Amino acid sequence: MTTKFVFVTGGVVSSIGKGITVASLGRVLKSRGISVSVLKLDPYLNVDPGTMSPYQHGEVFVTCDGSETDLDLGHYERFIDVELTRASNLTAGQIYQDIISRERQGEFLGGTIQAIPHVTDAIKQHMLSLAASSEAEVIIVEVGGTVGDIEGLPFLEAIRQMRNEVGRDNVCYIHLTFLPFIMATGELKTKPTQHSVRELRSIGIQPDVIVCRSDYEVDEGIKRKISIHCDVPLSGVITLPTVDTVYEVPLILEDEGMGELVIETLRIESASRDLTSWAALVEGIKTPKHTLPIAVVGKYVDLQDSYISVKEALLHAGVSHDVDIDVRWVRSEDIEQQGPERLLDDVRGIVVPGGFGQRGVEGMILTAEYARTRMVPYLGLCLGLQVMVIEMARNGLGKAGANSTEFNPVTADPVIDIMPEQRVVTQMGGTMRLGEYPCELEADSKARAAYGVPSIGERHRHRFEFNNDYREAFESVGLWPTGLSPNRKLVEIMELAADKHPFMLGVQFHPEFRSRPNRPHPLFKEFVTAAKDTLREGGQHSLPLGGTKQGSDAKRTG
Incomplete structure (x- = not known):
């Protein structure tokens, strides 16, 4: 079985929901009976987020095999219902640490160590190793940060090279961008998306799908404009509005045709989609x-x-x-x-x-x-x-x-005391x-x-x-x-x-x-x-549940 790869990049601004989009795409593919694994590529130089402040990075998500990873792995596990391992989070720090360690041991026979091919080869090898060990039909790879970030360039170059490494029919590129709304004119603007895609194309990656995040409705004219300027079929321009619950995103992506686009691009045969139980879950969240x-x-x-x-x-x-x-x-x-x-x-x-x-x-x-x-x-x-x-x-x-x-x-x-085996620990990262x-x-x-x-x-x-x-x-x-x-x-x-x-x-x-x-x-x-x-102190009846988002106005008596 040949493993297929979906690469998801981001543009314009960060924190627009790449992790949720990746997790949701995983759920969409899984609903078709396709086995999925996920990989998060983080360009920062920390080996992992374990020693980073929560204010810098948010939650540190711990995998079952004891790896401290990016919080997006939590989204992946929850949406796709899988258990991931340390192989599903790769940082620039891990790559450089490994390469320098091998260089110190003389593995490169005196050669010059360079970003290309040594760094990009290491990134590609990790992806291929994950494909071999997971036996998933599709691996969705999220590249952290945005296109244009200096630290992300080796990762973007690596995913560009993957197209020739595994074959064009085995790769799909998805680019997620933000459409800002200008209050003064009442318009959604596509120029930031155009510039982001131009930056991506300048390093040799042509997106197959553009996902447009927006807080406002995106009409057909805007989608057509993006299609023309970014050289993507109109069907490949997907709109993703802000929603009440992130668990609604798989349903929106499916309705927008994302599932069909991906399996057609990757030439995958799949079963009929079945998101019935997921739709029921979303309905339960929205109507408590x-x-x-x-x-x-x-x-x-x-x-x-x-x-x-x-x-x-x-x-x-x-x-x-x-x-x-x-x-x-x-x-x-x-x-x-x-x-x-x-x-x-x-x-x-x-x-x-x-x-x-x-x-x-x-x-x-x-x-x-x-x-x-x-x-x-x-x-x-x-x-x-x-x-x-x-x-x-x-x-x-x-x-x-x-x-x-x-x-x-x-x-x-x-x-509460320190664990005995921790008394001799001097390094902070990955030692708990x-x-x-x-x-x-x-x-x-x-x-x-x-x-x-x-x-x-x-x-x-x-x-x-x-x-x-x-x-x-x-x-x-x-x-x-x-x-x-x-x-x-x-x-x-x-x-x-x-x-x-x-x-x-x-x-x-x-x-x-x-x-x-x-x-x-x-x-x-x-x-x-x-x-x-829970009963009221001294009372005989359960406290009444609240009827609004503000919660109950019932007070406990003391």
């Missing part, structure tokens, strides 16, 4: 019966892409309950300054996601205390588990100075506990009830863990380890006893990475169930 306000209390909420998988996992769980999750983004530092009562009074559930460093942690600890004492359903993810443990140590065990050694290395009660690890679930626990199986595998990204020296003390106040590593030495899940709280559960791993729109993660689904069903 109720609204459920959930707070996400974190360090990086100013950039919501930092928690994109958490947001999507909540949406997936909400759809399964026919509710719209109204995510309230709350800065943990604001909790420190204003108190949790003011900022969390009208939410039905609280999620505290992961993070690193001391900033805002005390606000998260106050949040955990508020959730515990007010009986608000709480789901802690990684750091969210750790602050839940610290809070219970301080207020349940009476250890006022309890902390994590990440935040206070000399704390008298290190209830990363990837999927097994976990055994205790019987009669909320976690076991949610998963419905005795053992699971989940993805990790952390250096610190629960300190087993305090396990018995926590059990005495009702905070139980209900998920353990197979050797029972690592605590993976902690939950408050059912007679003490309706749902207060923390996990050391990141379940959000495993959630799918048509298969929500069990813990998120159970959390939303608890948020829907």
Whole structure:
């Protein structure tokens, strides 16, 4: 079987949705019975995004094999419903690191190392290796950044060369551009798209398809203009408007004829398309019966892409309950300054996601205390588990100075401590506990009830863990380890006893990475169930669900 390649580039401006477009195209092809894999090419010189600030790069998505990758891989996994590996994210840093390492070992026999052919050959070899290992019929390759970026030129040259490497009938080029709207004249402008395509053609790539992103309706005249000036058939000019939910994009691309264009260009025989279940999913997202306000209390909420998988996992769980999750983004530092009562009074559930460093942690600890004492359903993810443990140590065990050694290395009660094997680590990148690890679930626990199986595998990204020296003390106040590593030495899940709280559960791993729109993660689904069903303190009836996007106006009584 000859693997086909679809290359997706971007023009005009960044952040217009290449990742969503690639993921959506993957779903469109998969709906035709075509096997798909995906590759993200990132031109930056970092080896991976693991050491980059979330404000720079957004979420770091962790694959099952322990690679820290671009957040777009999360989109790919959710839309296409696949599990990707480290082979699906290639950075310029990885390429240059590999080439220089080989040069130092004398592999190039004294030759001069150059961008062409050595860098481009390495990029092409990675693509071909992925094709061989994945056995996918089609590999969709997204080139990060925009055409014209200096750092992206070796990647563009590599995908240009792939046309001769694998044959013209095995390559399709898609270019995504933005059509700006000029308010003063009331016009959509095509000139930026024309210039972007001209830049692409100047390096030898003629797009087969141009996808035009716009916040406004694109009429036939504009499409015809783009077709003429960019030398693309009219049928190859696809319009992609801004939509209420990104999960609608596969349906729009299919209606615009993208699926047919790609399989015709690549000369693929496919089954009839079937997006029926996906259309039903989109309908469920757009027409929920109720609204459920959930707070996400974190360090990086100013950039919501930092928690994109958490947001999507909540949406997936909400759809399964026919509710719209109204995510309230709350800065943990604001909790420190204003108190949790003011900022969390009208939410039905609280999620505290992961993070690193001391900033805002005390606000998260106050949040955990508020959730515990007010009986608000709480789901802690990684750091969210750790602050839940610290809070219970301080207020349940009476250890006022309890902390994590990440935040206070000399704390008298290190209830969270660095993992022993991490004590000798000196390099920062790629050295945490990363990837999927097994976990055994205790019987009669909320976690076991949610998963419905005795053992699971989940993805990790952390250096610190629960300190087993305090396990018995926590059990005495009702905070139980209900998920353990197979050797029972690592605590993976902690939950408050059912007679003490309706749902207060923390996990050391990141379940959000495993959630799918048509298969929500069990813990998120159970959390939303608890948020829907939580009783008013002292009351006899469930809190009413909100009827609008602003959420419920029902207040908890204290």
